[in-house]
Amino acid sequence: MLTFEQKQAVIESFPELTKKEISMKRVNYHFKDSLYEKTIVVEKLHPNGNGFVFVGDLLRYENEANDKGLVNIRDYDEQQLREIIEDAIQYLAEEQEAEEPIVEIWRNREGDKLELAFEQRSWNIYHGENLEEAFGTYESAKEYLLEEGFRKKN
Template sequence: MLTFEQKQAIIESFPELTKKEISLKRLNYHFEDSLYEKTIVVEKLHPNGNGFVYVGDLLKYEKLANDKGLVNIRDFDETQLKEIIRDAIEYLSEEVDVLIEEEWISKSGTVLKLVHDQRNWDIYYQNNLEETFGTREAAVEYLTEEGFTQKK
């Protein structure tokens, strides 16, 4: 487990975050350029090493996040902490109305659509939602395992 000082150094390596001291020697780190009302990326970092990172509804973290979209980082290593902070900053700076669509086809001719919409990667058969993934990589892995290739 990283110490408070180590976590603080990692968090402060992100120049887009601003440190704000709160009660009980805890720290919040804000992303002032957030496109949303929410600006706190790292919340309640405590000298005991406990703290939270806001990931909202990112599917990548759905098993770790509480109902407020916060992930406890107490036991995170350096790589995990950097990754979740990068993801949180991207989440708060991403316009959600960007729509990406790709067609994937099986050897038998079945066509599925991979759609990036509202931060998720959704797979559709005709107009029916079949699967939802938090990352494009996970969706592509699924499609590949199921025998689909991207239509050119």
């Protein structure tokens, strides 16, 4: 686990974040260029090492985030902390509609067809018009499709 000072050093290596001290020796880090009302990326970083990063509804963090879209970073190492902060900044800096649509067709031996589409920050698998599964990363969606016997068709 990184110390409070080590976490601060990692966070402060992101020049787009601004530090704001709050109560009980805790600090928040704001992203002023956020396209949304939410500007706090790192919330309530405490000298005991506890703190949170806002990831909203990014599926990559669906198993870690609470109902407010916050992930506890108490036990994060430096690489994990950098990655989650980069993801949070990107999340607040990009308009969802600006993402390029990506669609792939996958088939199994029986000829069944599934569509893998990147939409609104998630990888969705469709059978016809029906959503079958949603994943936070391409790798997770690909692994699922391969396990189910599907292969990508060009």
